[in-house]
Amino acid sequence: MxxxxAGMTRNQIRDSLIATGLVDEAKAKMRSGQIWRWVYQYGITDFAAMTDISKELRxxxxxxxxxxxxxxxxRQVSVDGTRKYLIELSPGVECETVFIPGVGRSGALCVSSQVGCTLNCTFCHTGTQALVRNLTAAEIVQQVLIAKDDLAEWPSxxxxxxxxxxxxxxxxxxxxNLDHVSDAIDVISDGEGIGIGRRRITVSTSGVVPKIEELGARTNTMLAISLHATNDGLRDELVPxxxxxxxxxxxxxxxxxxxxxxxxxxxxxxxxxxxxxDSxxxxxxxxxxxxxxxSKINLIPFNPWPGSPYECSDWATIERxxxxxxxxxxASPIRTPRGRDILAACGQLRSESVKQRASEKRRLEREATQP
Structure with missing residues (x-):
């Protein structure tokens, strides 16, 4: 294959150019820098568009x-403008990515780091899907590129x-999956490319204690903790x-x-x-x-999913x-549910890797309703 x-780190682009013999080592840093800017600053998908690179190399x-x-x-678009993408990474392996407008300075892209999950949090739909595998740094970065393509957001x-x-x-x-997450953050935050600063990148963990300090040292990103309970008895149940x-x-x-x-x-x-x-x-x-x-606390109204064992707290209870x-x-903002109608809200993501793909499912539904 x-x-x-598109998705490689700076070093990977440079090393790949050298390994293929396309560029000698003396010029590899310069050439990889040129390619980097075309890929991540301009989002080009055709080598012929790299006009500052020699025609022979192109x-x-x-x-x-x-x-x-x-x-x-x-690809689904919610009534509130939220966009959800089901992305095929390899045959039978898919992840979901969600763009949420009106978050932060303009909008937030929620990316996946694994296909499936091992944590089995009882309120989370993703937790009902067994782990398929970790995503590579390139696959994480490509989620950003796909969303930028769809939003016509080039050049960066x-x-x-x-x-x-x-x-x-x-x-x-x-x-x-910290090694790949860290490499992906290096690509996403690079000022000569996508250029989303590290203070605008947030990594959420359910509490993998030995890796938390390492995350901060390696990435300098913002930290989020999926907490949901204040005592061990209840948290043991909600977040195993x-x-x-x-x-x-x-x-x-x-x-x-x-x-x-x-x-x-x-x-x-x-x-x-x-x-x-919620008491x-x-x-x-x-x-x-x-x-x-x-600290700040994001209060998240529970987003239901098929077969979920919980209900969302009443609005008056959340406000109290x-x-x-x-x-x-x-600060304790109540997060407005976004993308509920397309199962794109917090806790609702679950790829089609272990069931029928959405497109096939809809086709069968259409056929079933035809006379």
Missing amino acids: TPSL ERLPEHFTLARPRITD RLEDRQITNVVFMGMGEPLY LNRKYPIAELMDAIRAYPELSNSKRVTFEYVMLKGVN PGEAKALVRLLQGIP FADIVNKAGY
């Missing part, structure tokens, strides 16, 4: 490489862009990883995250489950738990919870 340069590059992206097998520029933030909150646990890394250990690891400050706060994600974790007592316990940690946390001095 011909490798794609003609030889397609013999060894492609600029192709993975195939979009399904600082003004008027729609994707201003990237969040690793899609399928999978990013800290179980807590049995391995209980809350006290998790809090210690968070406090050690590099450069924590009021300008670099930890985001705690707290899904609101009716009658489970005033839980809100007060949350305030006590986070004492001394620069938020009021207690706010009065304690913590």
